[in-house]
Amino acid sequence: MLPADRFPAHRLSSDTQPPRTLVERAYLALRQDIVSGTLAPGARLRVEHLKDHYEVGAGTLREALALLLSDALVVAEGQRGFRVTPISLADLEDITATRVMLETDALRQSIRHGDGGWDAQLRAAFEQLSLAEQRRGGLDPLEWEHANKGFHEALIAAHRSPWTKYLLSILYRQAERYRHVAIRLGAQAPLHRDVHREHTDIFQAAIARQEARAALALEAHIQLTCDLLRQAVRDDPLTPLTLPQGQIA
DSSP, rough: OGGGGOOHHHHSSSSSSSSSSSHHHHHHHHHHHHHHHHOTOOOOEEEEHHHHHHOOOHHHHHHHHHHHHHTSSSEEGGGGGGEEOOOOOOHHHHHHHHHHHHHHHHHHHHHHHHOOHHHHHHHHHHHHHHHTTTOSOOHHHHHHHHHHHHHHHHOOOOOOOOHHHHHHHHHHHHHHHHHHHHHHHTTTOOOOOHHHHHHHHHHHHHHTTHHHHHHHHHHHEEEEEHHHHHHHHHHHTTTOOOOOOOOOO
């Protein structure tokens, strides 16, 4: 097992825990706004404006932006500051292919090495996700995203490679950006899918220790967002992937 200090400290803290420092608070808020599209892909991140919005000093904000570099959610422009990392179909295809390769293998390894504790953790995560997906009154996006992340982490919890889990945590956040685009496009086009059915198929195969079936179900699940967005652009070449929800100036 690699020591914890080999990985960035901000990645070791749980999203469910309150931020411990002003830097971490700013980092989490910025990350959420980038992932959700509130800060649009490609947007310049002006420290002098953002520090007031996030209620932190300029130095604290720059530290938070530096942390986001390791997530590949922002890019540095030399001495000119930072921009939100752009998005594109080519980028999504690369993210999807890499995530499929790493996550399906991690799931296979987790099924092989998982004990009763892994089994119980996976059942609890799936139950939490099912509650979020079958919620009365409709889906709560933040509740669902938290439960979805927990389920995917539980699937590979018994995998023994911290490096794989670290890399997948980065890829998950990148994929989350595109899920938000797909959700927004779904309000204008029929990008329908039965996500609960997809999760159920993965869970049932994994809990039954059906390694190949579970990996195939997971691959299809990860691939579908990419396929839907590719189809949306193919059907209407003017379809924008970037649909900002109200960019923070």
